[in-house]
Amino acid sequence: MTVQITSPKFKKNARAALKDAQLQRALGKVEAGFIGKRRAVASRLPEFEVLRDLARDIKDHTLAHLDLYLEAYERRVTEEGGTVHWAATAEDARRIILDICKRREAKTVTKGKSMIAEEIGLNDHLVEHGIAPVETDLGEYIIQLRNEAPSHIIAPAIHLNRDQIEADFRRSHADLPAERNLDEPASLMAEARAVLRAKFLAADVGITGANFLIAETGTSVIVTNEGNGDLTQILPKTHIVLASIEKLVPTLEDVTTILRVLARSATGQEMSVYTTFSTGPRRAGDPDGPEEYHVVILDNGRSSMIGGQFREMLRCIRCGACMNHCPVYGAVGGHAYGWVYPGPMGAVLTPSLIGIDKAGHLPNASTFCGRCEEVCPVRIPLPKLMRYWRDREFERHLSPATVRWGLGLWALFARRPWLYRPATRLAMKTLALFGGRRGRMHWLPLAGGWTRHRDFPVPERDTFQAQWKKHRAEEARKKAQAEAEAVEAGKAGEKAT
């Protein structure tokens, strides 16, 4: 489906998500399914941290020479008999794909999992033009039945539980016997597989994304766990690869390096079950493969990131580790972010793609705990990049007035210690008086966001700086007194002798 942008309503979305008991249960799976597995698999690989450095360096190098690698890639694809199409915008990409589908008289299109397809709203576009897209990744298939957007970039249906999926299958597969047993995840999987098998065979065009495009060989690479990607790209007569410009890497060897951190960071697997390399259409003598091989390379605003502050974001290999480890994502899930890319990577990327005026909440909805950066396989400094967005919002006066006024007032005092010290002393004494002797307050004026959920401690009766001054003065007085007494004692001693 075309993802409607609801990022401006992030707060409202988040509030609804926090109240959604089913969603909250489902979010528990993120922690159980990803975090421990990643930690275990990373700790088993002594060179994991070095591989992260290498992966970062490969991506940095590629971005520094992206024009050359894109041209080299196009040349190689062409030599292998494929066609590269350049799409500057989402609209361009939709048009190019639709044109290919129309020319091939496609009625059914199978799709491997592709976040770029979500980004450009491909499915709706195809449906509008009488072509039926069928998602073949199990998670994507489920959310397509529900007409929902993915809530996670590698586990699109993670927000759902088994009961919901069973209900969706019973509703959508009405031709199957009503009394069939769908109690086990395996039976759901078997049913999806049987339904999809027919679609694979009927498809006229197969569309996949790409985890990598290799300049050296003109190859596109997908990593999957279900094998659906292979059936999507081998069985139909036409294979369209849809990928964004930053998927380029120079060589096969570079891909093998990055693959070693990708699955480990994503699912905690050493390797994904399938890693599929596709180069051009079927050659004479090949047992299978498409007649036509197209690659649609999307820019959609990315090239403008290359020369700017957000360039490092283009290193992203879409593993999802940042969202798996994000406390905010863990609390509200992916849909709250209101567009295609959730979590910390979305908080940086989304404003670049749809504008900070629409996505303003996203880089702010972070505690800056730094766990995303800690686990990112290509070491993207996500908190720093989110802060850059906050800078821009502040410069453009997009940050909320309350924040600006609050900060301004605080700065007014904090910049002037001669004013700050007496003012804060007075404020804390007042607060202490207001708080009385209970030790804490259940309600505090202007701090409803805090006291709605937590108590606030009553401050000690004076500031540290004031107490310290007194303490030091008292120490000095005692010292002087002791010295005076010693002198007196000495004099008395002299007299006595």
Added chain:
Amino acid sequence: MAEVTGPRPRVGLFVTCLVDLIRPKIGFAAAKLLEDAGCTVEVPSQSCCGQPAYNSGDRATTRQMAERVIATFESYDYVVAPSGSCAGMIKLHYPELFAGDAGWQRRADALGARTFELVSFLVDVMKVERVNVIYEGTVTYHDSCSGLRELGIREQPRKLLGSVAGLTVAEMKDADVCCGFGGTFCVKYPEISNAIVEKKAENIVATGAPMLLAGDLGCLMNMAGKLQRMRKAVAVRHVAEMLAGMAREPAIGEPPKTGGA
């Protein structure tokens, strides 16, 4: 690393706004620990490191505050803060803030190199091996994010807590996961912050420890406030209070002792 002038390094205590305003005890605990470790402690007139402005995108205000902090503290051998978050701001983010302004950047770099969070300063710089404190009981320890991930503070507090006679540290699940405070985050997104601190509070309570310690007052106030609202009997204190032998004083949010000062 700074040259230490004379046998007793002069430490400028950057007490942090929250400690200054809400819980001065922590400042006294920090001063005691520093003096016990052989430092001369001074508290120059100060306010905020500028982090709230920095994280809200207001670089101009941040710079003004940072310049004041640098000018105030650069004459000391070390700057020490009882907070990983504020120490991290001075140590790591000031140099970033002044990038491209050679004069200020040099001063920011120089100050950053001499700025430390309290407990890591005691262990890593002053080579403190143990504290002379007796406390019979069990505590659990929360790793505040900035200290943990920006400054690598993990073993230092555990090491010193391990030297408190009679004290057991019961590790909680996900001690290294954010408590949901996040500075201005907790007031900008109160419901999300609450959901995160609820999980944290459950992990704290599950240890059975009657006391929670951590190294940042913001996180401590957040967790204490939540535990109290949940009516859980967990006393919450800054780790410096325990290490300075002040853990019998009223905990965060507890009423002052009657009759006492």
